[in-house]
Amino acid sequence: MELFTPDFGLVFWMFIAFILLFLVLAKWGWPVIIKSMESRANTIDQGVEDARKAKEQLDNAREEAKKYVEEAQAKQAEMLRDAAKMKTEIIEQAKQEAAEAARREMDAAKLSIEQARKEAELQFRNEVGKFSIDIAEKMVRDQMKSDDAQKRLVDKLLDEIEKN
Template structure:
């Protein structure tokens, strides 16, 4: 039966077909397929690794951001405090300057008042002196008309001088 006894022609053709098939597939197909499969597997592995790294980076970045935020908040607080202090200082300084200014103005005013006062006094004294001179003149004119009166006055003045000493 031909099923059990190998037929030479069929063996020949089968060998030819199989070897050609093997030759073509071994040269152009299987290495490419195996390489592509490996490459894709590598690619996927890399992708997973990359994703893991990215996740790690993101977590780190989040932590960094949090740190940064607290730092910033701290600095803000500090700056605020500083400004507060500065403000207070500035106000104090301004007040002090104003006080000084006021003091100076007051002093200057006092001085001028004093001066005016003195001048006024001087003038008054001059006037008083001249007035009293005039009065004295008039009185003298009237009273020193008689010797008696002159004598009395001289005595009075002398008494006064004595009393003073």
């Protein structure tokens, strides 16, 4: 029966040891452990949640980026098309302008040539007139050297007047 009767000394020391252990651990032990464990669990949960959200966001961002890229590509194509159109337009315009300018130049050139020609003609005519006058003078002077000739002319002139 000795086994079933609690020994006072052991009860006494067990009580003291247990109370002391309990007080020490309740003050400095378990709360720290539980708090640490919980805060770590929370951090992990938070991390998982963060990762999930981040992934979601990344997916969204990716989609958005894709959209942007597509948009940009569309814009680029459009711009390229515009550019091509503009290029042809510009070339066309330039061609037209060049043609215009050329035409104008040509016109101006023609005009000046015409003018020059007219001037030259005029000059030439003047020259020719002068020459012919000179020649005529010279011829007249030659022919009118004799009085006979002068008289015949006068006669002829007179005849002509008379005829008229």
